[in-house]
Amino acid sequence: MNIAWSLLAIAAAFVTGWFLLRILWPADQHHRDPAAFAVRICLALGLGQAVAAVHYLLWRAACSHVGLPYKLTDCLLVPIVAWLAAHLAQRMWPAERNESEEVAPLPSPPRLCVGILLIVTALVASAALCICLAQTCDKPLGEWDGWAIWNLKARFMFRGGADWTGMFSRHIWFSHPDYPLFIPASVARFWTYLQGETTVVPQLVSVAFATLVVGLLFASLAWLRGLVPACLGTLLLVSYEPFLVYGGAQMSDIPLSFYVLAAVVAVAIAGRLLVLSGVLIGCALIVKNEAQPILLALLVGLFVVPPSGGPRSRLVVPPSGGPRNRLKAVLRTLLGATPFLLVVAAQKLFFAGASYLVADQPSAGAFLHKIIDPARHRTIIEFLVTWNFGFHLWHPFWRIPLAIPLPDQPSLLLLLAIPIVCGLRPDPRDRPAGLTVLIAVALTFILYYAVFLVMPYDLRNLMESFPRVQLHFLPALIFAVLLLTANPAACSRDR
Amino acid sequence: MRSQVIRILVVLVALSGVVVVGRTFRETDPFHHVGFGAWQETAQDRFSAMARRYVPLRPHLRGLEAVGWLTSYDHEMGHRMMAQSMLAPTLVIDSEAPEIVIASFETNAELDACLLTRSFQVQRRFGEGVAILKRRAR
Numbered sequence: 025m026n027i028a029w030s031l032l033a034i035a036a037a038f039v040t041g042w043f044l045l046r047i048l049w050p051a052d053q054h055h056r057d058p059a060a061f062a063v064r065i066c067l068a069l070g071l072g073q074a075v076a077a078v079h080y081l082l083w084r085a086a087c088s089h090v091g092l093p094y095k096l097t098d099c100l101l102v103p104i105v106a107w108l109a110a111h112l113a114q115r116m117w118p119a120e121r122n123e124s125e126e127v128a129p130l131p132s133p134p135r136l137c138v139g140i141l142l143i144v145t146a147l148v149a150s151a152a153l154c155i156c157l158a159q160t161c162d163k164p165l166g167e168w169d170g171w172a173i174w175n176l177k178a179r180f181m182f183r184g185g186a187d188w189t190g191m192f193s194r195h196i197w198f199s200h201p202d203y204p205l206f207i208p209a210s211v212a213r214f215w216t217y218l219q220g221e222t223t224v225v226p227q228l229v230s231v232a233f234a235t236l237v238v239g240l241l242f243a244s245l246a247w248l249r250g251l252v253p254a255c256l257g258t259l260l261l262v263s264y265e266p267f268l269v270y271g272g273a274q275m276s277d278i279p280l281s282f283y284v285l286a287a288v289v290a291v292a293i294a295g296r297l298l299v300l301s302g303v304l305i306g307c308a309l310i311v312k313n314e315a316q317p318i319l320l321a322l323l324v325g326l327f328v329v330p331p332s333g334g335p336r337s338r339l340v341v342p343p344s345g346g347p348r349n350r351l352k353a354v355l356r357t358l359l360g361a362t363p364f365l366l367v368v369a370a371q372k373l374f375f376a377g378a379s380y381l382v383a384d385q386p387s388a389g390a391f392l393h394k395i396i397d398p399a400r401h402r403t404i405i406e407f408l409v410t411w412n413f414g415f416h417l418w419h420p421f422w423r424i425p426l427a428i429p430l431p432d433q434p435s436l437l438l439l440l441a442i443p444i445v446c447g448l449r450p451d452p453r454d455r456p457a458g459l460t461v462l463i464a465v466a467l468t469f470i471l472y473y474a475v476f477l478v479m480p481y482d483l484r485n486l487m488e489s490f491p492r493v494q495l496h497f498l499p500a501l502i503f504a505v506l507l508l509t510a511n512p513a514a515c516s517r518d519r
Numbered sequence: 520m521r522s523q524v525i526r527i528l529v530v531l532v533a534l535s536g537v538v539v540v541g542r543t544f545r546e547t548d549p550f551h552h553v554g555f556g557a558w559q560e561t562a563q564d565r566f567s568a569m570a571r572r573y574v575p576l577r578p579h580l581r582g583l584e585a586v587g588w589l590t591s592y593d594h595e596m597g598h599r600m601m602a603q604s605m606l607a608p609t610l611v612i613d614s615e616a617p618e619i620v621i622a623s624f625e626t627n628a629e630l631d632a633c634l635l636t637r638s639f640q641v642q643r644r645f646g647e648g649v650a651i652l653k654r655r656a657r
Contacts, residue, residue, distance in 0.1 A: 141533060148536040151544045158547045164558035165566045165604075168597075176604040184608035187584065195585070195612045198600055223558050256529065259536035268543045434535035438528070445521075445528050512525050 029095060030217040033076070036099040041072025043106035047113040048300035048360075049293070059247035059254075063289065066240040067304070070286055074307035075102070077209040078367055080216075084181060084188060084209075090216050098213075138251055138513070145255040149238055152262040152271070156234045160272025164223040166230070170274030173199050175226055177208035182215045192375045202376035204368055206310040207276050226274045234271035237282040238262060241499050244289045245506055248454060252513040253506040256442065260435045260502050266491040267498075276312045277492045283308035284318055285499040288464075291326070292457040292507060298326070298353055302360020309364045313379065314496055317471035318464070319361060325464035326353045329456050384480040394478045404476055407487040412436050412494075439502060442509055449510035461504035465497050569598065572649050573605040576621065579643060579651055585610040587620035589637070589652065591629050598623050624648030 045068045079102055083094050165171040176199050180191035192201040207229070214225040241261055246254035261267060270277055283304055290301035305322055308315035330353040372379075394400055413436070417427040431437050450458055472493060479486050558567055559574060580586060588611050592598045602621060603611040611621060620639060624630040630648045634641070639652035 141529065144533045144537065148533075148540050151540045155540065155543050155547050162547070162562075163564045163566055164562050165564075165570055168566075171566060171570070171604050172597075172600045176600075176607055179604065179607040187608045190584075190608045190610055193610055195610050196603055198596060199603070252529070256532050259532050263536040263539040265539060265543065268540065434531075434539065438532050438535060441528060442532075445524050512529055 026218045026220075029099075030214055032099050033095075033214065033217045036103050037072035037076040038069055039072070039103040040075050040106040041068035041070065043103070043110040044068075044071055044075065044303075045300070046110040048303060049290075049297055050114070050117070057247060059243050062243035063240065063247055066236055066243060067286055067289075067300075069236060070240075070282055070307065071303065073210060074206065074283075074310065074364075075106075076213060077206045078310065078364070080181075080209045080213040081205055081367065084212075089185070095217065138255075141252065141255045145242075145258050149242075149258055149262055152238070152268055153231070153235060155268045156231050156271030158272075159269065160227040160230060160274065163273070164227065166226060166274030167270070169276075170226065170230075173203060174207040174274060174276060175211065177203075177205060178211035178215070178226070179221070181205075181208055181212035182221060189375060192377075194377075197380075200380060202313070202372055202379045204310045204312060204315075205371065206307075207274075207279065227272065230272050230274045230278070233279040233282050234267070237278060237285060237499055240282065240285055240289065241503060244285075244292070244503060248292060248451075249506055250511050250513055253509070253511060256512065257502045257506050260439055261499055264433065264435045264495070264498060266495055270492050270495065275492070277495050280308055280312045280315060281495050281497070281499050283311060284315070284497060285503060287322065288461045288500040288503055291322070291460055292454060292503075298356040299360040302357035302362075303364075304360075305357070306361035306364030309361065309368050312496075314472070314493070317475070318468050318496065321464040321467035321471060322460075323354050323357060324467055325460040325462075326350070326357055328463055329459040381475065381479065386480070390480070391478050395474075400477055400483055403483050404473060404487065407490060411491060439505055442512070443505055446510045446512050448508050450508045454507050458504050458508035461500055462508070465501045465504065468497050566601070569601045570605055572623070572645070572647055573602045573621075575645050576602075576649070576651060577606055580606055580609045580619070583609050583619060585612050585617055586651075587611075587615050587617035588613050589615055589620050589622045589633070589639075591624045591633070591648075618654050620652045620654070622648070622650045622652050 042064075045064060049064070049067075076098065079098060080090070080094075083090055083097075160166070163170075166175060176196075177191050180188050184190060191199065194201075207226075210229055211226045214229075215221050218225070238258055238261060242254045242258045245257045267278070287301045287305040287308065290297045290304055293300075301322075305315065305319050308318065327350045330350045412433055414432040415429040416432055418430045419425075419427055476483070476486060476490070559571060586606075586609055588599055588602070590598060599611055599613060602623065606621075615637070619642070622630055622633070622639075624633065626648050627644075627646070630650060634652075637652075638655045640655050642651045642653045644650045
């Protein structure tokens with residue numbers, strides 16, 4: 025019975041996400057494209073899960089008991105309200121069908137090559153999923169942050185009754201009371217349906233988001249650029265080692281990277297979907313505090329290069345240029361993010377207090393001291409260069425003293441090599457979105473650098489977390505680079 | 520020439536995927552994990568081992584808002600964090616002031632040695648240096 029309730033909860037979240045998506049991304053010609061349909065499914069799953077988590081949080085905050093009324097509201101009322109809203113939106117703003125806007129099929133290389141690449145990609149991605157599952161089976165309580173932060177909060181929510189706010193106590197400062205509550209709420213919600221705690225729930229949530237981020241990257245690139253870039257993007261992501269390590273670690277980095285990628289994909293579809301992009305980056309805000317600089321970077325990116333009209337942006341912000349249109353693009357995104365911003369602001373104002381970034385600084389002057397300390401800059405840059413572009417020696421034959429230098433992170437070097445070799449030749453419809461995302465990622469990188477610089481803890485230890493922090497924007501970066509690069513399949517046929 | 524380079528690049532991307540994922544697959548040995556039971560009995564990792572020390576305490580602390588913490592793991596925050604994670608929503612406070620205190624020592628002998636200098640009595644022992652202590656009436 026409890027399993028049936030849980031399956032119903034998953035279905036209800038998906039249905040809610042699907043109907044909300046119909047409001048923000050009205051059904052149009054793309055529904056015939058299987059890749060676009062897959063993008064829709066990934067976005068609906070993510071959106072529905074975020075709405076369900078917020079609903080659980082609100083219910084917890086409003087009334088401590090989560091019993092049958094909660095389940096009925098969650099599984100029936102919320103999807104029905106979403107359906108009514110979608111129905112109403114369809115009547116008020118009927119979708120314009122324009123067959124001329126059909127996306128032109130991209131040239132493809134000989135079928136056999138693509139087929140082989142697809143099979144290799146499928147095998148590698150499946151193996152990556154197996155690794156994530158194995159990692160999570162190996163550590164059922166998750167990695168350190170998994171049990172010490174996210175699952176701890178989930179236990180407070182599930183077991184706590186009226187005392188669930190104990191999680192914000194200053195006595196357990198190590199669990200970071202100001203951290204957003206998407207992961208704990210998602211886990212506690214399923215525990216509520218199952219009427220018991222099991223480590224299987226956080227394990228599945230973790231692996232599900234790893235699968236979703238791979239699925240969304242593949243589907244969105246297959247839709248916008250073709251199968252070869254989709255395969256390359258997927259291979260580059262899964263061969264970034266921290267992705268395999270943290271895919272089943274029950275931490276929030278990969279869910280965050282999913283919502284960042286989703287927001288970026290929505291920017292690529294552009295137009296009215298900027299509100300959808302805002303909603304999705306809003307979902308990221310309730311996953312992790314790091315989404316705040318990412319939101320800021322995305323808004324700056326949209327202001328610098330606003331999305332222009334084009335076949336994929338039917339309901340457009342008018343063609344680029346003009347501060348008014350730029351501002352409109354920013355405001356639409358901000359409008360979408362507002363409900364989630366309010367949830368985060370409420371948590372920080374009424375429950376959590378100041379972030380450790382500010383609260384743990386010994387003095388106001390400490391900020392300045394850290395910023396101008398050359399040793400801290402050197403530590404960060406050294407780590408970044410060594411991690412991303414370091415080499416190790418590989419000894420293929422143990423009897424023969426032959427050593428071949430191999431890159432530590434081949435995926436990043438190859439990601440740089442692709443635009444250099446293939447050249448930048450984006451579809452004109454995708455150029456603004458690709459540039460927006462590149463600016464946003466570059467700015468995010470700078471903001472992260474600044475945060476690492478002023479963190480009030482031992483910098484060398486902190487930098488150890490950089491490889492997984494890089495995961496926040498890596499799928500979005502892969503997406504943007506492949507969006508702007510000439511399709512390798514078309515290039516190799518042209519010549 | 521350029522198309523050859525592009526083909527080589529595509530092959531390199533595929534190869535790097537196969538190598539990195541293949542290497543991690545071999546190290547992780549996913550099939551070894553199939554059929555595992557409940558983590559309390561079977562999980563071998565250090566976090567599960569740490570957690571197993573504190574899980575049995577929970578039924579005895581139900582309803583308590585906060586308990587204290589007495590330990591020999593002075594430089595190891597992880598034990599209190601793990602105890603807190605397993606015993607939520609009861610708060611595990613880094614203090615000996617509360618009426619009920621959790622003792623977490625490496626061995627029972629260390630726990631007994633510590634009790635000689637403190638005004639606590641053992642309410643219940645759980646082995647491996649873990650116990651629930653109660654403040655002695657004066």
